[in-house]
Amino acid sequence: MSQTPELVVKDLHVAVEGKEILKGLSLEVRKGEIHALMGPNGSGKSTFANTLMGHPRYEVTSGDILFKGESILGLETDARSRAGLFMAFQYPVAIPGVTVSNFLRTALNARLAAPKGNGDGAMPAKRGIAPKEFRALLREQMGLLKMDDAFAVRYLNDGFSGGEKKRAEILQMALLKPEIAIMDETDSGLDIDALRIVSEGVNALSGPDLGVLVITHYQRILDYIKPQFVHVMMEGRIILSGGPQLALELEARGYDWVRNGKETAVR
């Protein structure tokens, strides 16, 4: 574990329409780790997630985001994705006429077309995956995630339930094999079914080759996902970090406990 963390966020300051939202956020995530970033509404969690993926509306005014040792601030969203960052959308769009399978093959081919590739031989360095090969891969991943085959031929997100949209996202993640995945679940009003699906997917996919950042204000997701690291965010920065026991404390005592005990709580 002496290696540089895949994702290093250094004293990040971000403004939206001239207003500073992130005020010095620092965080490190390595492959193989699951982190939970928690905080009340409006603390800047989604701002952080969107900034990580390079949403043009979020202006980094100072600080840096390093991915695998290099700053990605100059990279567009698609380049960040090809490099191995993945973000699950909070509100996935429906694409009638495009099947789940078609969409995923296009997404995978875009990822495989990465100019530098992975360098570790995990992905073929060719331009695309053959249809037959893709179908086999898709079937395998859907099997692992206990998904019905019929799902692949439905139109993407068209008439999907919340839980089905989440399944489509998790499947995309399974195929793209990102090194770091960011899941912003904050305001999506996930029902317990969707929450369970996300959690089971994360648990099924997590391992030494994947780092996960689960962003949420719900403590209840942590009944299903067991992060090794829990961070509490307030007013644009992380004010407290700890192990899994911190999530339990939050569940029992709420955010006010952190807010009020800030001076003594932060080491």
Ligand code: ADP
């Ligand atoms: P969280 O996800 O923790 O609930 P957000 O990142 O969504 O927090 O919001 C943090 C703050 O930034 C809020 O005060 C919100 O009003 C503001 N904000 C977020 N996105 C935008 C935006 N696109 N335009 C203007 N203000 C925004």
Ligand code: MG
């Ligand atoms: Mg949010």
